[in-house]
Amino acid sequence: MTDPTPFPDAAELPDEEPDPSEIDPFEEDPAEYEDINEFAKAEWSESKTARQRVKDVVVRATSPLSAAEVAELADVSEPTARSELNELAEEGTVLAESTDNGRTYQRDPDWYRIRRIRELAGKSQSALETTLQRLEREIETYREKYGENTPEELILSDGSLTDDTWEDISHWRTAVVDREYIRTALQYAKLQRSEEILFDDESDKDKELTST
Known part of the structure; x- marks a missing residue:
């Protein structure tokens, strides 16, 4: 019987134990930076491409940014940031808008919503229904706990809200949003199945016509 253990045998081991001091998990040396934030930024810049950094910045932004602002945050030149942002806009992951102060960029929420729905629709129907x-x-x-139908109604109620209540409100809101995603994913999967049946039927009809 073959030994399933994934460890190397004695012949595969090195002659000497490795020295932990010689193992460097970082591309950059933390000792070279006085500020840990500077080190983190340098490590991020070293480990990711310019395109990845630009995308990271714009998809996490809470408001539209100019190419110059993205360039500074992503640690790239402004022309590079503008080029990458325009390509992301063409792909549909980023919204570009011309304003009086110049062109601004922000993540396209619809693109991410649709991607999440498609990912969920790829899961089994039973798993989605169980989650729902x-x-x-x-x-x-x-x-039942708060006697209100929605978290918004609870916020507008006359009662004082404790930290625990606010935490419940946050989880409640998340559950409501997740529920709508699951419902939409189930409908999306149902539509996919219906179209597959429809197109299969039409294909069968075409085959019958060409064979006669």
Whole structure:
């Protein structure tokens, strides 16, 4: 029987044990930086391409940014940032808008919503339905606990809100959004199956016509 253990045998081991001091997990040397934030930025710049850094910056931004602002945050030149941003805009992952102060860029929320729905629709129907049931129970638990139908109604209620209540509101809102994603993914998967059946039927009809 073959030994399933994934470890090397004695013949495969080195003659000497490795020296941990010689193992460097970073591309950059932390000792060269007085500020840990500077080190983190240098390591990020070293480990990712300019395109990846530009995309990281723009998709995490909470408001539109100019190419100059993205360039500074992504540690790239402004022409590089502008070129990468325009390519991302053509792909549809970034929205570009011309304003009085120049062209600005921000993530396209619809692109990310659609991607998440497609990813969820790729999961099994039973898994999605199980998750949906769990979310429904979680939402109902919050409704019963606070006597309100939505987290927004709870926020507008006259009662004082503790830190624990705000945490529940955050989880409640997340559950509501996740539930809508699951529902949409189930409908999307259903539409895919319907179209597959429709196109298969049309293909069969075409084959019958060409064979006669």
